[in-house]
Amino acid sequence: MKKLTLNRRRFIGTTAMAGAALASPAYLRRAAAQGSGEVNIWTYNDFVPESFKEQFEAETGIKVNIRLVDDQGKQFNLLAAEQPNPTVDIMTVAGHRFLQFIDSELLAPLDTDRLSNWGNINPTFSESDWATINGEKWGAPILSGMEVLAYNTELVSQEEAMTWDTLFSEKYSGQTAYIIQDMMSIVMLMMGYDGNMVAYMDDPAKAAAIVEEAKQFLIEKKPLVRKYYDSGAEVQQMFVNQDIALGHSWNGPAAALINDGFPLGMTIPNEGSYGFVYTYNVANNAPNVDNAYTFLDAILASPEIGAAMTKASGFISTYKDASNYLTDLEKKSTSFPEEQLANLQFFRAEANEMKYGLVDPAVEAVKAA
Template identity: 50%
Template sequence: MSSILKPTRRTALKLLGGSAAALAAPHVIRSAWAAGGVLNVTTYDKFLPQEFLDKFQKDTGIEVRVRLTDDQGKQYNLLTAEGANPSTDICTVAGHRYSQFIASKLLQPLDTGRIANWKNLNTAYQDAPWARVDGNLWGLPVLSGYEGLARNVDQVKDAPSWEIMFDPQYKAQTSYIVSDFLTIAMQYLGHDGDFVSYEGKPEVAQKAVNEARDLLIKHKDMVRKYYDAASEVQQMFVNEDIYLAHSWSGAAAKLIMDGHPIQVSVPKEGTFGFCYTLNVVNNAPNAENAYKLLDAILASPEVGAAMTRQSGYSSTINGVGDLLNEREKLALTLPQEEVERIVFFSSVNRDMKNEMIDRATTEVKAA
């Protein structure tokens, strides 16, 4: 799939402008586009439903031009290259990548006062710590994913704690991604699996990592197989090779939607997740139109329901669960108390975290 949509004949004619003078004066073209009601959005495939975009364009007269991306780094590189004259008004950034974009002055702080429907955003996301950097909010959270405890409900009736992953009755019937589950094990042991509180404290961090590493090594006999790809854990559940797993929400949701007896939850010790946000680009030529789109997304839970159905991620918008059928609710939503247990990845201290977790992962696998 190309990361950039091909221009239509209509947009190509507008780009050409019809005269050499227009080509010699791109700033004039920019002003004309803004006055004419244009909005340039860079986002991922299946994030913005076409039906929603069609209605937004009809209601506002704003032409929305979507450029698809498949990588955070590509967005960063494009915005950096364009500098003070971006061709994008809205980009899509994961919260744990904020520091890179903000430090390079690629985003503008979000003015929630310009979003009348901000109240329709789930309270867990309205002023979340991960979303506030340097005293400002930087984007509208729209879709999220998380690490959950997946279980075969025919075999495991309840799982309130991550402790069940170490229960001898499920010996050789569990599975996880070692690097990801290490940070979950840190949370289970009462440590900071996201390393935010360990900034400048490498000795404290290393001690916590070592405890989690040793816990996993001690209980290696619980694990049927360490996995890397979502398809692996899905197949193990289908074959009933395992009854319990640490799983990203998307992998578990696919099994649930396909009718398998799987449920995913966030145990009492909590878990980690990521959140995609729509961000207004610094010096965006059509910032006013960008805010109109953000407000329209929050105007109705129907938009959030459509976004979560087609993307497979959980919606951040209030009322979405009421519009889903029972199977969709099971696959794509969580009770509010479980949503509030999710610690969304921070951009703070990522290098220390990556280095220590990578080393511990190798040690667990080699033990």
């Protein structure tokens, strides 16, 4: 196979141009020149479309400072270390990690009365049971995604990609990659356990034994993996460089490669996988809280913005009618067959304190092994 000469800069440039023609939302036109100062945002790569950022800054006078994050645990630790005076206003928290942040008083309840565009979010996400805790909303759902098995279609068959076992096979030794923390949950699911650990909340000894079993599995399979990675951009580049033939991925980075013409496929394997929802959240004691709400209301202003976020990130927009602004290829890269969707369940938060208290040390042990 001829090595493709694609690169990450091209991906970013392509997706930025795709969103460059965003119509100016009425909200921004009303807010023009009324704002000042800045808003500090911790988020993932491509979650704020560059065209939107430039327009928002030009029309509100508020400077947007973005710090990229690649891991929920790292973000939690950084925010906790900064309390009670955080430097961040808005962060991107996955819904299944809410309780950890809320219990540590790191997030402020979301005042949806300050968001005139709240109704633009599909109620499936904005009004779901995980989105309301203690009678309060804690985040604005922006994108949804899932853990998938991504594979180079010129090297790996779809049949092979329908099982996680292929990721750990001798056949593809040295040609695989995954995020260890995410794979811990998936390995538990492969073994027939509840990867959310909700089923073991009353049996912490069993929970510890299950995590230990998953840890030992990953240590045993460590010689087969090419790399443990951290960010979506990193796994994209490994595919492009043909460093790997297949790997665990979030569907967003995989979809971005597909839309750019790379021969990539993705599946929700037969053993199952997990879905999640990313939200924008306001930090407790945020230094620029008014500007934070101005930004949130603006980014929720139209389905075109939601579509631009999908084009840039590859994740599925939570906005009503956003799919109307996607091409057929973009729609295809953000959908799955019904039989595969049946293998999907959502991450849950009830057992997170116990789960991550066990999983995080296990991840470090796998890395050190």
